[in-house]
Structure formats: structure tokens, C-alpha cells
Amino acid sequence: MPVTDVRTHRVRVPLHTPFVTAVRSTSQVEALLVEIRDEDGRSGWGEATENWRVTGSSIAGAEAAVAGPLAAAVTGSDPDDLEPATRALAATVTGNQAAVSAVDCALHDLAAARLGVPLGQLLGTTRRSVATDVTLAVDTPERMRDAARRRRAEGFTVLKVKLGRGEHDDLARLTEIAEAAGASTVLRVDANQGWTPKEAIRLVRAVEDRGLNVEFVEQPVAAGDIEGLAEVTHAVGLPVMADESVWSPRDALHLVRTRAVDLINVKLAKCGGLRAARHLVALAEASGVGVLFGSMMETHVGVAATAALAATASGGGPVADLDAAWWLTHSPVAGGPRYDGAALVLSDAPGLGITALADPAPALSPR
CATH class of the missing domain: 3.30.390.10 (Enolase-like, N-terminal domain)
Structure with a gap:
């Protein structure tokens, strides 16, 4: 057939x-x-x-x-x-x-x-849910603080904080969020290439001095600045993750050889799908580099495929940053995954569980 x-x-x-x-x-x-x-x-x-x-x-x-x-x-x-x-x-x-x-x-x-069988089973797992963080979009320190409180009330215990708009403002944002969310909340920092290496080092050291509960810092410098990425990684105690700097196994191998990062963010839309992503994961695991499974701003279709792969992960450390479809007012398809608090729950149906395009749903009120 x-x-x-x-x-x-x-x-x-x-x-x-x-x-x-x-x-x-x-x-x-x-x-x-x-x-x-x-x-x-x-x-x-x-x-x-x-x-x-x-x-x-x-x-x-x-x-x-x-x-x-x-x-x-x-x-x-x-x-x-x-x-x-x-x-x-x-x-x-x-x-x-x-x-x-x-x-x-x-x-x-x-x-x-x-x-x-469900896609996850084809990839080697029977897990049907993956815990995810939720992103705090860049805003004023006060609005990001209020958003952190709302996300905590909704059951998210890991917050991914978008920064990169200015070293001193970013530290103020992160401090406000940490105080509002509480000591039990894990923070992940994503600068989206927004800092110079010197700015990144100063800010991360300040975060360490303040004892903020930050798990890692993602893509602190420009994607092509591998030397700068390595400089930050070697100068700070917190783990450093590459996102925009790693698209392919060749990129990952270069980062490993130069000891430029502690973790990589694997996204299907960057590397070319599940086949390539599995090669990336295998390379990272063989090299002692951690993996986070992430996504672009995409719908339930793309997120479900990544979640099926993330469900195969073993061991400790970060696993998933798959809140992209959570931001949508509705799913464009019938069937597929759903969110239950901080868990992305995969369908038990064969494949991704998607049966058809969905009828357009009415927009929801802003959160």
C-alpha cells in the first residue's frame, strides 16, 4: 500500500x-x-x-x-x-x-x-504524557511577574523566561519573576541571542550570586558566535544551552568538539524531522550533552510529533519545552494531543491520533 x-x-x-x-x-x-x-x-x-x-x-x-x-x-x-x-x-x-x-x-x-499503534510506541515508548514548561513572553518586569503568578496558579512549576532586551532590565525582570513565583518554581532563561558574551557572563553571574532558581540559560549570544557561546559556558556555573546555533548533527558535533555548550535544543523544524532529530539525540547522548525537546510557535500537529519523541527520553535533566500549542485559542485538527495543566497528553489512538481538519473554533478571551 x-x-x-x-x-x-x-x-x-x-x-x-x-x-x-x-x-x-x-x-x-x-x-x-x-x-x-x-x-x-x-x-x-x-x-x-x-x-x-x-x-x-x-x-x-x-x-x-x-x-x-x-x-x-x-x-x-x-x-x-x-x-x-x-x-x-x-x-x-x-x-x-x-x-x-x-x-x-x-x-x-x-x-x-x-x-x-501510537507514534510514541513506534519510536520506542509507551509513555502517553510529557511534562512541559510554559513561556513568559518579554514584557515589563511587573507584567511578567503577574504572568508568572497566573501560570503558577494554572499548575506550571517550570517557567521559561524570555529575556534579551537589555542586561539590567533583564535582571530586574528575572528577579521580579523569581520572587513572585516562589522558591519551588524552576526558571529557564532564554535570551534568544540577545546578549553579547560579556553581558551574558555578567548577568548569569548576578543570577548565581542572588541564588535564583535558574536551571539553565538558553542561546545567550548570536547563533554564529560559537566562540562567544563557549566563552559564556566556561565562565559561568549554570548550564548553557544552544538553540539557534544547532540545526544539524554537524552543528552539534562542532559544539561538542569545542565544548561550547552543556545542552542542545532539538526542534524538528530546524533539523528536518524525526529521523534527523533522532540522530541529534544519539550524538548528544554519546557526547554527554543534555537534550531539551523544543518547538517553534506551532500547532498541535507539530507539537505532538516532538512530544512523541520526547516521551522516549530517559534519565534526568530537562526534557520538554512544548507549550507552543497551549498558546493557541483552538486546535486546527480533530484528535491529537491535549494539555492537562503542565502535562501534554498524547492520544492513545494510532499515529498522532489526528482524524481530520477541525472546524474553526471561536476565539477565546485573552488570559
């Missing part, structure tokens, strides 16, 4: 609260959902999101890549034989990682659906 059809669906879903970082601000998610069908009518789903500032991906570009060379690469292939099919995808286009990821994930989803 080979792949017979590759379809694309454009969706636009509003956020219940604007999402602001050091590099961009958005009030909606625009995504391209990819649906792959076999001749028996089963479907597999994947997602590519638009993100000009980080990945350079656009809906139009992803749609062209999927409808053209990527569809040609998988049509007629056997979805039960994932390795050659996904390997062919990775060699089909240069760049366009979000589009490659969408088709790769759809193939994995279809393979699991054909076996009648």
Missing part, C-alpha cells in the same frame, strides 16, 4: 496572548499542515510553520517544496519502510527544513497508523 497522495492545508490560528521574544512578536500561528495518504485511505500528518526571523521558512516556500520535489520523493514509496523514505526526503532539497520535517513526520505518523 504505497503513498498515493500528498496534500497541504494552510491554517491560521490566533493566540490567546501575544507571544513576544527578543527577536519577534506574534499574535497568531500560520502553519502548513501536510497530509500524506496511502491507497487504503489512511492519513499521516505533519506541520511546517512560518518563521522568517529564525528559520527563514515561509508558508509559500514550504508549500512549493512539499507539492513539488518532496511529494515526488515520497509518492509511490512504502510508508512501512521508513528509513529509505525519510533518507530520500533529506536528500531532496537544500534548506527548507520545516517542509522536510512536515513530510518526514507525516510519514512516521502514517507508518504508526498502519501498524495501529
